[in-house]
Amino acid sequence: MRRLVVLGAAAAALLAGCSTGTQTPGPAPSTASSGQAPSSAVLPPDPKPAAAGPCPYLDTDFVARANGQHVGEVRLSADEPHPACFFYRPDGDVQLTVRVYVGDPEVATGLVDKAAPVDTSNPTEQPAGWTGGYESTGDGAVYAVAKEGKAVIVTTNQQQSVKARTVATQAISGLGI
Numbered sequence: 001m002r003r004l005v006v007l008g009a010a011a012a013a014l015l016a017g018c019s020t021g022t023q024t025p026g027p028a029p030s031t032a033s034s035g036q037a038p039s040s041a042v043l044p045p046d047p048k049p050a051a052a053g054p055c056p057y058l059d060t061d062f063v064a065r066a067n068g069q070h071v072g073e074v075r076l077s078a079d080e081p082h083p084a085c086f087f088y089r090p091d092g093d094v095q096l097t098v099r100v101y102v103g104d105p106e107v108a109t110g111l112v113d114k115a116a117p118v119d120t121s122n123p124t125e126q127p128a129g130w131t132g133g134y135e136s137t138g139d140g141a142v143y144a145v146a147k148e149g150k151a152v153i154v155t156t157n158q159q160q161s162v163k164a165r166t167v168a169t170q171a172i173s174g175l176g177i
Contacts, residue, residue: 041106043114047084047099049075055085057174058098058167063087066166067096067156082175094157096164098171101151108151115144115153122161127169134161143168150177 053076054060064071072090076083082100089095101111112132121133124145130152132145140157143164152171154164 041104041110043107043110044101047077047079047097049084049086050078051076055083055087055098057082057100058085058171059174060087062170063096063167066170067158067163069095069158071095089157096154096156096167098167099151099153100171100175100177101153102177103149105146105149108146108149111151111153112144112146115142115155124165126165127172130172134165136161140164145172147177152177 052073055063055074055076060071060074067087070090071087072092073088075086075088077086079100082102084097084099086094087096099111099115101108116133116135118133121135121142121144123131124134124143125131126145130145130147132143132151134143135141136159137155140155141159141161141164142153142155143161144151144153145168146152152168152175154168154171156164156167158164
């Protein structure tokens with residue numbers, strides 16, 4: 001839905017630019033209808049791995065099966081109460097990360113839109129009640145969704161976004177959010 005609004009606004013702007021008559025510019029699209037991060041929302045920095053340990057909301061064996069790679073190590077960010085989880089391959093490269101945010105709804109939406117930009121990603125509404133986007137990237141895929149001030153963002157080194165979606169759905173269930 002949010003992409004339709006953005007595309008509709010862009011088409012209207014293009015048509016207005018082609019008009020020969022004088023027009024008074026209308027109001028800028030609101031952040032609520034465009035899906036873009038509001039300018040007042042200050043996004044927190046990207047999480048960094050700080051310590052080794054098990055992910056509190058995802059089982060390592062589940063991640064290995066869902067992403068299709070063995071997990072050599074798991075590291076956590078220092079974020080509280082929900083640390084980001086970094087899953088590494090046995091060779092030391094990151095294979096999958098899960099970032100969780102709970103707080104300001106504008107920040108949650110901004111984080112999702114930063115990870116899966118409206119202009120390039122495919123819209124999603126899974127699991128039920130969550131909205132966001134997913135896309136393949138040069139390094140793998142991302143699946144990012146938000147709901148009422150909560151955001152879950154999964155990046156994987158695999159090109160199939162279904163793997164990231166599977167992990168995001170399980171993380172949401174494990175977090176109980």
